[in-house]
Amino acid sequence: MKKTEEKLTEFGESIIKQLEKGRDPYIKITQRSLGNVKYDDVKGFLVMGNKYSKRYYFNIAHTRKFMQTLLIASYCRQLISENKHAGIRELYYALKHTLEGTKKENTFEDQDESNPIIEDLELSLNILREELNLTADRRGYIYGDIVIKDGEDQFNCSKLGRGGWAVPGNVEEIEFKRVNAKYILVVETAAMADRLIEEKFAQKNKALIVACQGQAPRGVRRLIKRIRKEAKLPVLVFTDGDPYGWYIYSTIKQGSINLAYLSKRLSVPDSKFVGMTIDDIEMYGLENVTEKLKETDIKRIKEELEYPWFKTKDWQRQLKLALKKGVRIEQQALANKSLSFVADKYLPEKIKNEMFLS
Amino acid sequence: MKTANDLFKEFKILSVSEFFKKNADMLGYTGKIRSMTILVHEMVTNALDACEEAHILPEIRVEIDHRGDSHYEISVEDNATGIPLKFIPDVFGKMLAGSKAHRNMQSRGQQGIGVSGAVMYSQVTTGQPAVIISSTGEEMWEVKMNLDLQKNAGKIIEKNKINDNGWRGTKIVIEAKDVTYNKSKYSPYNYLRMSSIANPHARIEFIEPDGTKILFPRSSKTLPKSPKIMKLHPRGMSTDDLLVMAKNCRARKLGSFLRSELARVSRKKAEEIERVSGVSLDKNVSRLTWNDAERVVNAFKKIDFMAPSSEGLIPIGEENIIKGLSLINPEFSVAITRAPKTYRGGIPFIIEVGLAYGGKSEPGIEIIRYANRSPLVFDQGGCVINEAVKSIDWRRYRVNLESTPLTVFVNVTSTHIPYTSAGKQAIAMEEEIFNEVRFGIMETCRGLKRYMDSKRRAYRKKQRIDSLLKYAPETSKAISRLTGRDTDKVKNLFIKLIEKKYA
Ligand SMILES: Nc1ncnc2c1ncn2[C@@H]1O[C@H](COP(=O)(O)OP(=O)(O)OP(=O)(O)O)[C@@H](O)[C@H]1O
Ligand SMILES: [Mg+2]
Numbered sequence: 001m002k003k004t005e006e007k008l009t010e011f012g013e014s015i016i017k018q019l020e021k022g023r024d025p026y027i028k029i030t031q032r033s034l035g036n037v038k039y040d041d042v043k044g045f046l047v048m049g050n051k052y053s054k055r056y057y058f059n060i061a062h063t064r065k066f067m068q069t070l071l072i073a074s075y076c077r078q079l080i081s082e083n084k085h086a087g088i089r090e091l092y093y094a095l096k097h098t099l100e101g102t103k104k105e106n107t108f109e110d111q112d113e114s115n116p117i118i119e120d121l122e123l124s125l126n127i128l129r130e131e132l133n134l135t136a137d138r139r140g141y142i143y144g145d146i147v148i149k150d151g152e153d154q155f156n157c158s159k160l161g162r163g164g165w166a167v168p169g170n171v172e173e174i175e176f177k178r179v180n181a182k183y184i185l186v187v188e189t190a191a192m193a194d195r196l197i198e199e200k201f202a203q204k205n206k207a208l209i210v211a212c213q214g215q216a217p218r219g220v221r222r223l224i225k226r227i228r229k230e231a232k233l234p235v236l237v238f239t240d241g242d243p244y245g246w247y248i249y250s251t252i253k254q255g256s257i258n259l260a261y262l263s264k265r266l267s268v269p270d271s272k273f274v275g276m277t278i279d280d281i282e283m284y285g286l287e288n289v290t291e292k293l294k295e296t297d298i299k300r301i302k303e304e305l306e307y308p309w310f311k312t313k314d315w316q317r318q319l320k321l322a323l324k325k326g327v328r329i330e331q332q333a334l335a336n337k338s339l340s341f342v343a344d345k346y347l348p349e350k351i352k353n354e355m356f357l358s
Numbered sequence: 359m360k361t362a363n364d365l366f367k368e369f370k371i372l373s374v375s376e377f378f379k380k381n382a383d384m385l386g387y388t389g390k391i392r393s394m395t396i397l398v399h400e401m402v403t404n405a406l407d408a409c410e411e412a413h414i415l416p417e418i419r420v421e422i423d424h425r426g427d428s429h430y431e432i433s434v435e436d437n438a439t440g441i442p443l444k445f446i447p448d449v450f451g452k453m454l455a456g457s458k459a460h461r462n463m464q465s466r467g468q469q470g471i472g473v474s475g476a477v478m479y480s481q482v483t484t485g486q487p488a489v490i491i492s493s494t495g496e497e498m499w500e501v502k503m504n505l506d507l508q509k510n511a512g513k514i515i516e517k518n519k520i521n522d523n524g525w526r527g528t529k530i531v532i533e534a535k536d537v538t539y540n541k542s543k544y545s546p547y548n549y550l551r552m553s554s555i556a557n558p559h560a561r562i563e564f565i566e567p568d569g570t571k572i573l574f575p576r577s578s579k580t581l582p583k584s585p586k587i588m589k590l591h592p593r594g595m596s597t598d599d600l601l602v603m604a605k606n607c608r609a610r611k612l613g614s615f616l617r618s619e620l621a622r623v624s625r626k627k628a629e630e631i632e633r634v635s636g637v638s639l640d641k642n643v644s645r646l647t648w649n650d651a652e653r654v655v656n657a658f659k660k661i662d663f664m665a666p667s668s669e670g671l672i673p674i675g676e677e678n679i680i681k682g683l684s685l686i687n688p689e690f691s692v693a694i695t696r697a698p699k700t701y702r703g704g705i706p707f708i709i710e711v712g713l714a715y716g717g718k719s720e721p722g723i724e725i726i727r728y729a730n731r732s733p734l735v736f737d738q739g740g741c742v743i744n745e746a747v748k749s750i751d752w753r754r755y756r757v758n759l760e761s762t763p764l765t766v767f768v769n770v771t772s773t774h775i776p777y778t779s780a781g782k783q784a785i786a787m788e789e790e791i792f793n794e795v796r797f798g799i800m801e802t803c804r805g806l807k808r809y810m811d812s813k814r815r816a817y818r819k820k821q822r823i824d825s826l827l828k829y830a831p832e833t834s835k836a837i838s839r840l841t842g843r844d845t846d847k848v849k850n851l852f853i854k855l856i857e858k859k860y861a
Binding site for chain 1: 693822825826828829831832833835836837838839840841842845850852855858859
């Protein structure tokens with residue numbers, strides 16, 4: 001704990017030093033763009049490069065962000081010294097107020113202003129959000145035969161009702177007491193996860209079902225990573241058959257462009273992709289339940305074609321096939337066969353035969 | 359069948375005054391507001407002309423009194439030379455009589471109709487006589503007079519000699535109906551305001567019907583130079599002009615007549631005229647025929663003459679325009695007097711343009727037009743000045759037609775202003791005048807643009823400093839919370855650096 005506080009103090013001191021020398025003070029901000037992210041094919045995940053930009057107080061376009069960066073840093077220091085934790089929305093409201101001498105301008109107008117600056121700080125000071133005593137917005141749940149100890153409480157995630165256990169933003173402190181499963185199945189939509197739970201898929205297949213509800217949040221990703229590492233369970237990913245779903249898989253596998261600096265702590269390079277694929281359409285006779293690709297989907301697929309980690313033969317074929325057919329396929333389209341089709345046939349068959357896209 | 363005698367029983371010769379009584383609109387008397395302003399205009403221009411000719415700094419007092427429904431009394435007083443008693447009936451009662459029309463010289467009045475027209479309007483709307491009080495320094499008279507419209511002459515009804523009290527000048531008091539007073543763009547108020555701008559050497563006092571006293575102060579003590587009478591330039595002449603002059607001149611032969619009576623005709627030029635026209639220079643001028651004169655005038659058009667002298671033209675001058683515009687209290691003003699040019703081949707004119715930005719200027723462009731310093735208030739739409747202003751690409755000069763507070767001043771100085779009508783409120787679309795006004799505006803606009811640019815730069819700099827200062831307190835507080843240092847000391851570091859960078 002001492003170390004983080006020291007880093008924050010040093011950060012403030014460095015600004016004062018620049019001011020005293022009569023220099024236009026700046027904050028080094030590591031760039032979080034595709035241009036500063038490399039795919040390490042040995043490690044199998046994304047790593048952050050060392051390109052940075054400078055946020056100058058005297059650049060009018062930067063001044064406001066400069067102030068915001070320091071406001072957030074000082075707030076985190078206060079949290080640490082009071083030994084308290086805050087959510088990033090709480091941080092936003094705690095810091096939001098009207099600027100002295102103005103009528104309407106606030107320190108932060110909405111949370112979209114404070115969120116990226118938290119990431120800036122993590123990166124630039126090389127301090128994790130958790131170490132800044134900040135918790136991420138929470139989303140996602142886990143269901144299955146795993147016993148977790150969280151503080152005073154200990155529970156089995158298959159005995160908490162159909163909702164499973166909601167994954168908190170910070171899972172550093174939890175312990176896995178017992179795991180009785182063969183693999184983790186990460187599911188994009190909550191609706192699909194609910195379907196699998198109702199069909200007793202977890203019990204029948206000895207699976208842990210993790211619903212990420214869209215792009216997997218940090219808590220969920222860290223949870224998956226820890227179960228993979230500590231319980232040695234393989235990770236299978238099941239998303240919609242569209243560029244958005246595929247990117248969810250790619251994030252779990254090798255990290256996101258935004259959070260590339262966390263890849264080592266969050267990514268599971270050997271995770272496998274179960275579906276949906278464009279090939280599924282023909283294989284399971286789903287031609288009638290496809291959706292047409294939108295303009296933005298096509299653009300996104302073309303970008304994905306260029307990502308180094310999608311440069312494998314199978315993925316290139318899959319992406320090009322999507323463009324050629326001009327369609328996408330949702331997980332829930334499988335209901336077209338029957339409600340239990342996904343749990344009784346589609347998943348068991350694909351998993352048993354290791355029909356993974358790699 | 360009717361005979362010629364039957365028909366000619368009705369034949370009448372109409373006097374000029376009768377003609378204008380029937381056609382008062384030709385003199386500008388249309389509508390209640392306009393008629394009021396025209397009355398004031400005729401009297402005030404005469405007052406300014408009279409002062410200038412006598413080299414007197416004008417002190418003019420205008421008073422308008424409410425008498426009843428659409429009924430007012432208007433009086434204008436000046437401090438010029440006064441008018442000798444025997445001229446009073448002609449000055450105020452005879453149309454086409456005056457000291458200005460027959461000479462080729464720049465003055466506000468040029469037709470000898472103006473003030474007699476005002477008296478006529480007063481008489482036909484109220485039946486009341488005009489009252490003139492005038493002192494020449496030797497005698498002072500108060501005269502009540504009427505117009506005899508048929509004879510086109512003034513008729514004194516009553517005259518009283520008044521004991522001299524040291525005052526010199528003229529005061530004319532008339533009543534008028536079918537007029538009204540308000541404070542619009544077309545009102546006497548705006549007319550006098552505009553007069554004051556173009557005549558910074560004049561002091562004008564104005565008393566409105568409700569008793570409000572307004573002073574347009576004198577902002578320059580220098581009298582404008584007196585214009586000179588100029589010889590006519592060959593290019594400006596018609597066959598008829600030439601014949602009339604030939605009949606009245608002292609020279610005997612055509613050659614000496616051309617050289618002595620016209621401008622820019624040298625011995626060599628006279629010989630060229632002889633060659634081109636085929637009319638001998640030795641011809642006796644009194645025997646010049648229409649045909650001869652026509653051939654000479656046609657020759658004028660084919661020969662290059664030096665441009666007419668403009669020494670007789672007295673512009674306001676850049677410095678005085680800026681002084682005049684100071685009435686608006688502008689943030690920035692610029693003025694230009696263009697070099698003399700001619701239109702219709704031989705009539706000299708000078709264009710002056712002034713711009714006043716900010717101050718009392720209202721948002722949007724206001725055009726104030728002048729002919730020989732006399733404000734043109736009406737008929738803006740048909741005026742060459744308006745057309746020229748419209749032809750400018752104002753955005754290039756950082757001017758927004760709707761929102762920039764800008765007054766555009768244009769004065770046309772000439773021995774002969776080409777008005778579109780006898781109402782003398784709009785100048786005709788002469789191409790040369792149009793171009794000169796355009797060039798004048800563009801020249802002043804360059805100055806305006808420089809000012810606007812530097813203003814914009816200053817504004818940006820101020821905005822920059824403001825926003826740097828705006829974020830300093832919060833940033834300092836945050837740094838102080840991070841480091842434990844004193845907030846004010848950190849803030850001072852920021853402020854010192856901002857000051858250093860933008861000093
Ligand atoms: N206030 C005055 N003081 C001295 N002389 C005057 C005054 N007002 C008019 N006069 C004389 O009376 C003449 C007639 O004036 P009037 O206004 O009728 O014609 P104008 O000024 O010559 O031409 P315009 O018809 O263009 O006004 C003038 O030319 C001038 O000689
Ligand atoms: Mg006159």
